Amino acid sequence: MNLKIALLAGDGIGPEVILQAKKALYAIGVVYDHEFVFEDAFVGAIAIEKTGNPLPEQTLNLCLNTDAVLFGAIGDPKYDNDPDSKVRPEQGLLKLRKELGLFANIRPIKPYDSLLDSSPLKRKIIEGADFIIFRELTGGVYFGEKKLNEAGTFASDLCEYSEEEISRITHLAFKSAQKRRKKVTLVDKANVLETSRLWRKVVKKVAEDYPEVILDFLFVDNAAMQIILNPKQFDVILTENLFGDILSDEASVITGSIGLLASASLGHTNALFEPIHGSYPQATGKNIANPIASILSAAMLLEHFGLHKEAKKVYEAVEKAIEDNAVTVDLKSDSKFGTNEVGDFIANFI
Amino acid sequence: MNLKIALLAGDGIGPEVILQAKKALYAIGVVYDHEFVFEDAFVGAIAIEKTGNPLPEQTLNLCLNTDAVLFGAIGDPKYDNDPDSKVRPEQGLLKLRKELGLFANIRPIKPYDSLLDSSPLKRKIIEGADFIIFRELTGGVYFGEKKLNEAGTFASDLCEYSEEEISRITHLAFKSAQKRRKKVTLVDKANVLETSRLWRKVVKKVAEDYPEVILDFLFVDNAAMQIILNPKQFDVILTENLFGDILSDEASVITGSIGLLASASLGHTNALFEPIHGSYPQATGKNIANPIASILSAAMLLEHFGLHKEAKKVYEAVEKAIEDNAVTVDLKSDSKFGTNEVGDFIANFI
Numbered sequence: 001m002n003l004k005i006a007l008l009a010g011d012g013i014g015p016e017v018i019l020q021a022k023k024a025l026y027a028i029g030v031v032y033d034h035e036f037v038f039e040d041a042f043v044g045a046i047a048i049e050k051t052g053n054p055l056p057e058q059t060l061n062l063c064l065n066t067d068a069v070l071f072g073a074i075g076d077p078k079y080d081n082d083p084d085s086k087v088r089p090e091q092g093l094l095k096l097r098k099e100l101g102l103f104a105n106i107r108p109i110k111p112y113d114s115l116l117d118s119s120p121l122k123r124k125i126i127e128g129a130d131f132i133i134f135r136e137l138t139g140g141v142y143f144g145e146k147k148l149n150e151a152g153t154f155a156s157d158l159c160e161y162s163e164e165e166i167s168r169i170t171h172l173a174f175k176s177a178q179k180r181r182k183k184v185t186l187v188d189k190a191n192v193l194e195t196s197r198l199w200r201k202v203v204k205k206v207a208e209d210y211p212e213v214i215l216d217f218l219f220v221d222n223a224a225m226q227i228i229l230n231p232k233q234f235d236v237i238l239t240e241n242l243f244g245d246i247l248s249d250e251a252s253v254i255t256g257s258i259g260l261l262a263s264a265s266l267g268h269t270n271a272l273f274e275p276i277h278g279s280y281p282q283a284t285g286k287n288i289a290n291p292i293a294s295i296l297s298a299a300m301l302l303e304h305f306g307l308h309k310e311a312k313k314v315y316e317a318v319e320k321a322i323e324d325n326a327v328t329v330d331l332k333s334d335s336k337f338g339t340n341e342v343g344d345f346i347a348n349f350i
Numbered sequence: 351m352n353l354k355i356a357l358l359a360g361d362g363i364g365p366e367v368i369l370q371a372k373k374a375l376y377a378i379g380v381v382y383d384h385e386f387v388f389e390d391a392f393v394g395a396i397a398i399e400k401t402g403n404p405l406p407e408q409t410l411n412l413c414l415n416t417d418a419v420l421f422g423a424i425g426d427p428k429y430d431n432d433p434d435s436k437v438r439p440e441q442g443l444l445k446l447r448k449e450l451g452l453f454a455n456i457r458p459i460k461p462y463d464s465l466l467d468s469s470p471l472k473r474k475i476i477e478g479a480d481f482i483i484f485r486e487l488t489g490g491v492y493f494g495e496k497k498l499n500e501a502g503t504f505a506s507d508l509c510e511y512s513e514e515e516i517s518r519i520t521h522l523a524f525k526s527a528q529k530r531r532k533k534v535t536l537v538d539k540a541n542v543l544e545t546s547r548l549w550r551k552v553v554k555k556v557a558e559d560y561p562e563v564i565l566d567f568l569f570v571d572n573a574a575m576q577i578i579l580n581p582k583q584f585d586v587i588l589t590e591n592l593f594g595d596i597l598s599d600e601a602s603v604i605t606g607s608i609g610l611l612a613s614a615s616l617g618h619t620n621a622l623f624e625p626i627h628g629s630y631p632q633a634t635g636k637n638i639a640n641p642i643a644s645i646l647s648a649a650m651l652l653e654h655f656g657l658h659k660e661a662k663k664v665y666e667a668v669e670k671a672i673e674d675n676a677v678t679v680d681l682k683s684d685s686k687f688g689t690n691e692v693g694d695f696i697a698n699f700i
């Protein structure tokens with residue numbers, strides 16, 4: 001297969017981890033005889049520095065005209081601590097999601113056997129947990145109108161959802177549940193929010209098309225608790241943009257490190273793959289960031305194109321690295337393996 | 351001291367647990383020679399049933415004219431599962447918070463020594479954790495305009511904050527930190543939300559009045575993870591309404607049971623005390639709900655009125671109950687103690 005892949009390394013540890021994902025894909029290409037053509041482009045703080053724009057025209061055009069995007073990380077404390085700055089790195093990622101129509105962000109959560117003792121949670125709580133979060137990605141309070149009055153004393157953010165935005169991701173979530181343990185849990189705040197009540201209504205209606213899947217509801221506050229108390233109860237969690245952001249970072253504790261979690265962002269025609277961790281500025285350039293989330297994002301990319309054998313090979317390589325303790329310090333505090341060494345281990349295994 | 355206390359038992363397990371708090375306060379009154387006068391009123395689903403209104407005029411008037419409100423729980427699945435219903439129990443609580451001006455909800459999180467092994471988190475993670483969440487309670491997306499178009503295909507919720515709303519709770523949080531370990535962590539989503547950027551700006555300004563307190567920032571997604579990874583890093587968490595709702599339910603896992611967590615909601619002139627758990631409909635009438643959160647809410651009430659000796663007595667009684675395993679099934683699955691028996695144990699100890 002021929003695939004053209006845009007590499008958007010982004011900020012912080014992004015370039016270091018994306019390089020390891022590229023190595024893994026390159027190895028897969030050699031072994032299974034595929035041609036992966038990579039093209040780099042700037043996004044985020046680095047793009048602001050180079051061009052003044054967190055998502056330069058050129059980057060967007062590249063992404064619109066490739067088969068898939070592999071994304072690193074975005075964000076820089078310089079902008080976070082300046083509430084008045086008008087340009088921010090995150091705008092690059094949000095605009096990219098919107099322009100590519102990436103409405104569904106899919107985040108699988110499943111601990112590795114050999115890491116069952118690395119979680120802050122007790123082994124008996126997480127052993128056997130295996131769920132996927134379907135996070136809506138192009139709606140909600142992320143994209144509604146934002147206002148700040150002239151005096152700078154009053155601000156607002158609008159959270160909006162349409163039936164269409166809800167139903168398209170709901171179908172994906174139910175299709176996924178059909179192939180799994182046949183349960184969808186909608187997380188919302190329907191006792192307070194109008195948008196949540198619309199979610200409930202639309203999701204109930206869509207659920208009628210999938211009679212073999214059980215639909216169940218949780219308020220987001222309760223869900224934040226249940227994910228820790230009893231993660232095994234979940235199969236597919238479906239939720240809106242902001243709740244999905246919060247709950248998926250939270251759920252990362254089940255696996256022992258957020259450095260292990262990959263995600264796929266899908267639209268009708270485009271697809272982007274990225275680790276769920278951020279730009280981790282404190283680790284930048286130190287060769288300590290965990291590249292596994294990026295490498296697993298590459299595996300999700302392979303799966304997306306039907307390359308299941310190849311994806312499986314990457315999963316195996318990652319498992320082998322974890323079993324052999326070829327991991328970064330977030331997983332083994334006295335480890336001698338850096339970002340690069342883990343990447344090499346995995347590429348070599350492949 | 352003479353105190354007039356409005357008892358709003360509310361829905362579900364509310365009446366059962368509030369009764370135990372009343373017993374504890376009654377015992378305190380007898381031992382320390384205070385006169386607590388209780389007056390009951392309806393709120394929530396039960397109030398809708400009786401009057402059509404989740405916060406009847408009479409209830410509101412009572413609350414406006416008492417020294418404090420002791421609140422049980424609110425909510426009924428009947429309404430949750432009917433997205434079209436125009437009247438909902440929760441409106442009663444939200445209106446009450448707004449009308450009483452209860453802008454600061456204060457939720458202390460600290461595990462009991464004898465329960466360090468009851469949490470889903472490992473002992474080493476939670477031992478020594480001790481923080482307070484200051485949740486803004488009368489602003490944000492809870493109270494902004496809600497819209498649904500005629501066709502029922504498009505909904506929105508507006509999240510709004512003013513400088514004044516942010517600064518008044520910020521002062522309370524910093525005053526609390528001054529008496530503690532002198533650290534405030536603002537939780538927001540300033541990389542996306544305009545309201546969060548206003549929070550950051552205002553909180554930074556207020557912080558200048560408290561030079562001995564360290565101010566620190568976390569994005570809400572990261573905070574949801576950090577609360578589990580390393581809860582000991584926190585002293586005072588300050589956050590807006592919805593984030594506070596989510597994070598405090600999540601943080602309850604540190605203590606082993608949400609049935610242990612009390613909260614105080616304070617305004618300039620009024621005060622309300624309530625457990626953070628909900629109406630727990632499945633447990634209603636079964637004498638299995640944990641009354642400790644309600645009893646601790648009563649202790650927070652005593653403290654609020656400067657009755658520190660008395661509050662301490664209640665804390666001691668609760669600790670004794672926990673040590674002696676005089677607890678409900680959420681804490682000890684084979685326990686023979688019901689809601690009533692735990693309440694009696696604590697009142698007798700006092």
Ligand SMILES: CC(C)[C@H](C(=O)O)[C@@H](O)C(=O)O
Nearest residue numbers: 074075090093245541542571
């Ligand atoms: C960087 C930020 C805007 C982003 C988000 O909130 O969506 C990140 O947290 C994520 O989860 O991908």
Ligand SMILES: CC(C)[C@H](C(=O)O)[C@@H](O)C(=O)O
Nearest residue numbers: 191192221424425440443595
């Ligand atoms: C019942 C509900 C409206 C309420 C809230 O979201 O504030 C509850 O969850 C709480 O935390 O007090």
